Amino acid sequence: MAQPLSPIRLQRSVSDGSLGNNSLTKAWHALAGFCLLALLLITTGCGGGGGGNSGTAGAQPSGNSPQTSTGELIVSITDAEGDFVSYLVEVVSLTLHRANGDTVETLPFTTAIDFTELTEVTELLTIASVPEGTYESVVVRLDFSDAEIIVQNEDGEALAVTAVGEDGAPLAEVDVRLNLTTTDVIRIAAGRPAAFSLDFDLDASNTIDLAAAQVIVEPFLLATPELETDREHRVRGVLKSVELAESEFDLRVRPFRHRTGQFGEFTVAIDEETQFEVDGEGLTGQAGLEAMASLDDAAPVVSSGVISMAGMAADIVLAGSSVPWSDADVVIGVVTARAGDVLTVRGGHVLFADGRRAFRGEFAVTLTDDTTITAPGVDNANLSKMSVSVGQRVVAWGEFSDDVSLVAQRVRMRMNQVTAEVLTPQPMTLDLFHFNGRLPGVFDFSGTGVSPTEDADPDNYEVDTGALGLSTIEAGDLVRVRGLVNEFGMAPADYLARSVIDVQTDFRAALLQAGWTEGTAQPFSRIDPAAIEVDLSEARKALSVRGVPSEFIDELESVVLAASDNGRGVFAVAVRGAGEMHIYRGFSDLVDELVAQLDAGRLLHRISAKGGYNVAEQTLTTKRAGFVFSEPVPEE
Numbered sequence: 001m002a003q004p005l006s007p008i009r010l011q012r013s014v015s016d017g018s019l020g021n022n023s024l025t026k027a028w029h030a031l032a033g034f035c036l037l038a039l040l041l042i043t044t045g046c047g048g049g050g051g052g053n054s055g056t057a058g059a060q061p062s063g064n065s066p067q068t069s070t071g072e073l074i075v076s077i078t079d080a081e082g083d084f085v086s087y088l089v090e091v092v093s094l095t096l097h098r099a100n101g102d103t104v105e106t107l108p109f110t111t112a113i114d115f116t117e118l119t120e121v122t123e124l125l126t127i128a129s130v131p132e133g134t135y136e137s138v139v140v141r142l143d144f145s146d147a148e149i150i151v152q153n154e155d156g157e158a159l160a161v162t163a164v165g166e167d168g169a170p171l172a173e174v175d176v177r178l179n180l181t182t183t184d185v186i187r188i189a190a191g192r193p194a195a196f197s198l199d200f201d202l203d204a205s206n207t208i209d210l211a212a213a214q215v216i217v218e219p220f221l222l223a224t225p226e227l228e229t230d231r232e233h234r235v236r237g238v239l240k241s242v243e244l245a246e247s248e249f250d251l252r253v254r255p256f257r258h259r260t261g262q263f264g265e266f267t268v269a270i271d272e273e274t275q276f277e278v279d280g281e282g283l284t285g286q287a288g289l290e291a292m293a294s295l296d297d298a299a300p301v302v303s304s305g306v307i308s309m310a311g312m313a314a315d316i317v318l319a320g321s322s323v324p325w326s327d328a329d330v331v332i333g334v335v336t337a338r339a340g341d342v343l344t345v346r347g348g349h350v351l352f353a354d355g356r357r358a359f360r361g362e363f364a365v366t367l368t369d370d371t372t373i374t375a376p377g378v379d380n381a382n383l384s385k386m387s388v389s390v391g392q393r394v395v396a397w398g399e400f401s402d403d404v405s406l407v408a409q410r411v412r413m414r415m416n417q418v419t420a421e422v423l424t425p426q427p428m429t430l431d432l433f434h435f436n437g438r439l440p441g442v443f444d445f446s447g448t449g450v451s452p453t454e455d456a457d458p459d460n461y462e463v464d465t466g467a468l469g470l471s472t473i474e475a476g477d478l479v480r481v482r483g484l485v486n487e488f489g490m491a492p493a494d495y496l497a498r499s500v501i502d503v504q505t506d507f508r509a510a511l512l513q514a515g516w517t518e519g520t521a522q523p524f525s526r527i528d529p530a531a532i533e534v535d536l537s538e539a540r541k542a543l544s545v546r547g548v549p550s551e552f553i554d555e556l557e558s559v560v561l562a563a564s565d566n567g568r569g570v571f572a573v574a575v576r577g578a579g580e581m582h583i584y585r586g587f588s589d590l591v592d593e594l595v596a597q598l599d600a601g602r603l604l605h606r607i608s609a610k611g612g613y614n615v616a617e618q619t620l621t622t623k624r625a626g627f628v629f630s631e632p633v634p635e636e
Contacts, residue, residue, distance in 0.1 A: 069190045070188070074193060074194070074195045074196070075195070075197075078123070078199055078228065078231060079115045079117075079118035084151055084206075085150035085151065085152060085347050086116055086148050086149065086349070087114060087116050087147075087148075087149050088114040088147060089112070089142055089143070090142070090146065091112075091141070092141040092142065096137075096186075097138070098133045098135055098136070100133070102133070112256075113256060115202055116202070117256075121231065121232050121233060121304060122197065122228055123255055123256070124236075124253065124255065132188050132190055134187050135188070136179065136180055136185050137179045137180065139175055139178075141173055142174045143172065143174075144173075144217065145173070147163050147171075151208055151210070152438070155441065156439035157442070158361045159213060160213065161208065161210075161213050164215070164216055165216070165217065166216065166576070176580070178581060178583065181585065181589065183585065184583065195226055195227045197227055199570060205218075218628075227307060227308065232304055233304065233312060234302065235253060235268070235302075235312065236256070236302045236303075237252050237300075238251065238252050239251065239297065239298060240252050240265060242293040244293060246269075248267050248268060248269045249268055249289065250266070251266045252298075253266050257357065267311065268312055269313050269314065270313075270314050271313070272286070273285065273315075274315060275288075275315065275317070276292070276318075277316075277319070278318075278322060279319070279321045280322055282379075299320050301318065302317070302318045321397070321410075322412070328398065328399070328409065330351040330395060331363050331365055331398075333349065334392070334394070334436050335389065335390055335393075336442050338388070338389065338390055338448075341368065341385060342366050343365040343367065343394070343396075345365050346442065363406060365398070365411075366405070366406070367388065368407065368408070369385065371410065372411070373412075376413075377498070387413065387488075389485045390443055390488070391445075391456075391495075392416060394412065394413055395412045396410070413485075415484070416435070416483060416485060417436060417482050418435050418436075419434040419479070420434075420461065420478070420481070421433070422473060422474065422477045422478075423475060425470050425473040426465070427462065427464075427465075428470070429460055429462050430463060431458075432458040435458070440458035445457070445458070448488060450489065450490060450491065454492060455491065456492075456494040462493045462494045462495070463483075463494065464493035465497045468499070473500065478502070479500055481499070481501075482497070482501075483495055484498070510611060510613035511543070512541070512542075512543050513541065513542045513544070513606075513607070514536055514606065514607040516603075516604065516605055519603025519629075520539075521603055521604075523535060523539075523598075527591055527595065528591065529563075529591050530587065531560050531562045533560050534558060534559050534560075535557075535558055536558055537557050537558070543556060559619070560619040560620070561609055561622055563588070563621070563622075564622075568587075569622065570583065571584045571587070571624075572584075572626040572627070573593050573594070575602065575628075576631075590625070590627075597627075602630065604629055605628050606627070607627055608625065609622045609624065
């Protein structure tokens with residue numbers, strides 16, 4: 001196991017980061033391999049089993065070149081928004097290959113990651129010391145034997161599916177090799193911190209067959225040797241110390257639900273705007289830090305905020321019993337109905353006090369007069385059990401009276417997201433398409449209104465936008481709105497908006513999926529270093545935006561994949577049966593590889609690309625794309 005780093009000192013920084021065919025719509029082949037590199041660092045930073053161990057021996061390379069020097073590596077992992085309710089797989093082992101032929105082996109271990117937890121944040125995996133050198137490829141062994149993969153059917157109901165390979169056989173262990181280009185290898189050097197980010201995209205990596213309750217898996221990965229500074233990051237761990245004078249605290253990093261193991265140490269800075277919840281009490285700024293100072297050593301902490309190589313500045317900090325895996329049974333899900341004081345929570349994960357985790361489709365969560373209610377960015381003293389209404393995402397702590405019934409001691413409301421068409425901009429009314437990733441039909445809004453005639457209506461959902469600027473929003477626009485659901489029995493308004501994003505004219509999260517069952521030797525009508533025009537006339541294809549009905553997007557006969565302004569991104573090319581993939585950072589390098597594959601007689605089977613879509617020009621500007629080829633079938 002690798003040696004942990006000394007703590008990184010942090011300063012607050014300012015960031016501007018601000019189909020017709022169902023199986024194709026939810027498509028593409030598994031991102032299970034996306035955990036490849038990440039687990040490089042888990043293995044350098046954690047022990048075996050679900051919790052690791054506290055050993056500190058660094059990994060040593062095999063071969064003829066003994067290595068004693070080490071370098072520092074910061075690794076984070078993320079995932080794009082997708083249609084999975086749960087995607088939990090186990091990583092068994094990995095081997096790092098250096099440029100000189102040496103390999104760094106790790107002992108087999110098992111760690112489980114649910115990639116659906118990473119759709120809104122990037123998780124800090126480890127800060128570790130690894131042997132100095134240049135690493136050109138990584139081999140990871142994944143185990144799907146006990147995978148927990150849950151999808152939504154056409155009615156929005158949760159459905160468990162089985163992971164299978166291309167041949168239809170259930171998957172067990174799978175080895176995947178990731179080859180990096182010479183300009184973007186992993187370079188580990190003493191005295192020069194390095195970073196690596198892993199981007200998981202489950203929609204672009206799995207083919208879902210609802211009828212057979214299966215998902216076809218072919219591991220795929222996008223990865224970059226740098227931190228993603230335009231997304232919120234999260235770091236989990238246990239408290240090491242609090243420095244009141246410096247307005248910061250130190251963590252021993254524990255990613256996901258590891259409770260032990262050496263993952264390095266991390267220092268988080270706070271300011272007067274940082275929102276805290278410590279043992280269920282909402283606080284702000286230095287008062288929150290002072291409350292943390294009274295916690296026991298090794299109290300659990302979760303911090304989120306903006307990260308750079310200079311460190312993280314915390315926006316939200318949860319500590320002590322406010323962290324779900326602390327000391328109680330916890331249910332996490334979405335309220336789909338409420339009857340009196342009983343909430344129906346669906347899509348629920350349960351975290352048991354002893355560290356076990358399980359997914360169950362539905363729970364009954366009972367609120368009492370003693371239940372503490374908290375929410376981000378509000379005065380918690382004004383909240384009561386009536387603050388929790390239908391549609392609200394919740395984390396509920398308490399005790400189970402049976403397998404599916406929990407009496408809540410505390411409930412934390414989380415931020416929600418709705419995707420909808422604007423009926424009227426001011427006052428804002430919406431026709432809902434998706435509510436926290438669920439179809440509106442799964443919600444029972446009975447009792448949400450001041451009277452039955454004023455219950456929330458998903459076809460005419462009323463939003464209080466407060467002082468938000470809505471000058472660019474018009475009727476017919478597609479929007480995403482983040483906020484909290486209004487109190488139960490107090491609608492209208494149905495929803496209290498914190499932000500409104502117009503996605504009508506430039507779909508920022510568009511996903512293009514194109515497939516040719518038999519493969520095609522001529523997929524492009526034009527290809528040059530800055531753009532690829534894809535001929536979709538003979539392809540199964542879909543251009544989709546999360547939560548947006550297909551009728552809002554014209555049927556495409558062709559589409560242009562364009563390079564970003566600087567031509568940089570993460571692009572993967574794989575050949576079926578080769579057991580490996582190649583990663584390119586430059587769009588022009590991708591073009592060269594695509595031309596080479598076609599010149600070699602290989603057939604293109606699939607394209608998956610994400611980016612901003614311009615409706616008028618039918619152009620997708622992409623920084624993330626994958627292409628899968630096959631060898632041509634020999635003529636008999």
